[in-house]
Every structure is written in C-alpha cells, then in structure tokens.
Amino acid sequence: MEVSKSQEEVKKTHHIDENIVEAEIAIVLTDIIGSTKFVQKNGSRIAAKWFGVHDKAVMNFIQRHNGRLVDASDGHLMYFGTVSDAIAFSFEYKKYLRVKKFPFRSRVGIHWDKMLIVKSEEHLVRAGGKRINLEGIGKNIAARTMSLCSKEQILLSSAAYKRYKQFGHRNRFIPENALSALVGLYKFKGVTEPEAIYAVGQIQLQLQPPPDSEKAKRIGGHKKIKTKLRHKKILEIFWWLSYRLFWIALFLLLWFIIQISSNSFYSDLFKFYLGIDLFYWFGPTIIYVKKIISLVLNNI
Secondary structure, X not given: OHHHHHHHHHHHHHHHXXXXXXXXXXXXXXXXXXXXXXXXXXXXXXXXXXXXXXXXXXXXXXXXXXXXEEEEOOEEEEEXXXXXXXXXXXXXXXXXXXXXXXXXXXEEEEEEEEEEEEEOOHHHHHOOOOOEEEXXXXXXXXXXXXXXXXXXXXXXXXXXXXXXXXXXXXXXXXXXXXXXXEEEEEEEOOOOOOEEEEEXXXXXXXXXXXXOEXXXXXXXXXXXXXXXXXXXXXXXXXXXXXXXXXXXXXXHHHHHHHHHHHOHHHHHHHHHHHOOOHHHHXXXXXXXXXXXXXXXXXXX
C-alpha cells in the first residue's frame, strides 16, 4: 500500500511539473484610465461597445508581436519573449488609441523577470478558468510600474530597460526616433528594494517623471527630463522658442520702461499723452536698483 501511494504521489508531482514552465519573459500590464467614470458617464451599452473594440485591437496587437494573453478585465496581463516585442506592442497600442480617437487612454508597464508559467488543467478551463497563469514577484513589479504610468507614457522597470538596451532597436515596429530616460527611483509597496523606472517615447512630454501612486512612492530623480534640441518635434521647438522669446521680450519691455521713467523729459511726455506717470510706478524701483549697483561697484 505504501509503495502504491508513493507511486501515485510521484505521478501527481510529475503531472504538476509538466504544467509548470520557468522562463525569462517580458511581463506587460495595461489598464484603462478612468474606466469606471467612463461607464458611469456614458452608460453600460456604449461603454461595452468601446471596450469591445479596444479588446479586439489589443488581442490583434498581442498576436502580431508574438505575445500571449494571460488575463483580461479593465486591462490586460500578457507576456512576450523579448522586451523589444513588448515595447513594439506598447507603441502600436498607444498609437492606435490616439489615431482612432478613443475617449479613454491606457497605462502600460513592462518588466523583465524569471516567471513560472502555469498551465491550468482542462477541467478548470472548461469551468471558465484561465488557460495559463503567471506566478512570481515579477507580476507585482510590473503592476506597480504600470500604476505610475500617465496616459501617454510607456514605463519600464530597470530589468526591462537593461534588457532593452542590451539588444537595442531590433524591432521594426519600434520607431527609429524612440527616446528613453530614467524618470526616477521609486519605492514599491510590498517590494523590498527600490526600483529605477524608465520611460520610452517619442517626445519630451512622454519622458516626464510620473507622480506617486497608491502603491509606489518616488524617492529620487530629476524633477524634469529634458531632451536635446535635435530630438524635439516641430511643435516642441515652437513652444521652446516661444517660451524664451517671451522672457526676452518682457525683459526688453521692462528695460525700455525703466529708461523712459528715469528720464524726466520722456517721463513727462509719456504722462502728457497717455496719462501714466511712469516715475510714480517705477521711480522707487529705479532708485533701489541704482543703490544696489552702486554698492556692488564700491565693494569691487
């Protein structure tokens, strides 16, 4: 009896082992931003139509980039064999939401880790269970990374970023002008070590540090990420120049007003035609500035 029991236990253990595969994969989590508010505002029927179109597109993109869907609800849990495939999926997915003018956006978080891929037994699948499950701390890190993501961002954990940089742009679906940046160091709830988070995108806006979430707190990093001029889009260059020209024009205007107000003839002329006494408004400031300049010159 003992022999037969041990044989049965060996068979069960062997059966369990057959259903579990350990592999290094890129875990991707997505989540529709404000899905509950969207349903409340538009009603279940309209929301269901949008979500249906959304889910169909996600499935197509997963298949196109050699991925595998694990679970789906407001968002999707999936995995890919390479980080490049995961990033390519993310770029195409984000672009689709923008081009098709979806009334909502989605978060995307990517993490590279060794995970257990668990295949469910057939009777569980027939009962409505998932065909496969992912087990490991990597799923938690991917979820925390995703939770930080803003609507136009794609965020990577440090492990995913290192893997991506190691193999570079070997995927034709990743834009040639894709940029990446370290957005900060974050402390994740339930994870011992802090995590360096990276962003990939095509414009400076997509590379900015995301704010804290309920399960992730920023503990270090630059407040703003700046890209080089050659990496900026035409619209970004326009606003970049406009911002600087505004301050230059403001400085020149103030300089012009101070020069007029310090001259009694022009000040009186300005007051006569426009009814504004410049010396009354700027006189004390001019006197104060002159005293500072005099003090500095005397101490040199």
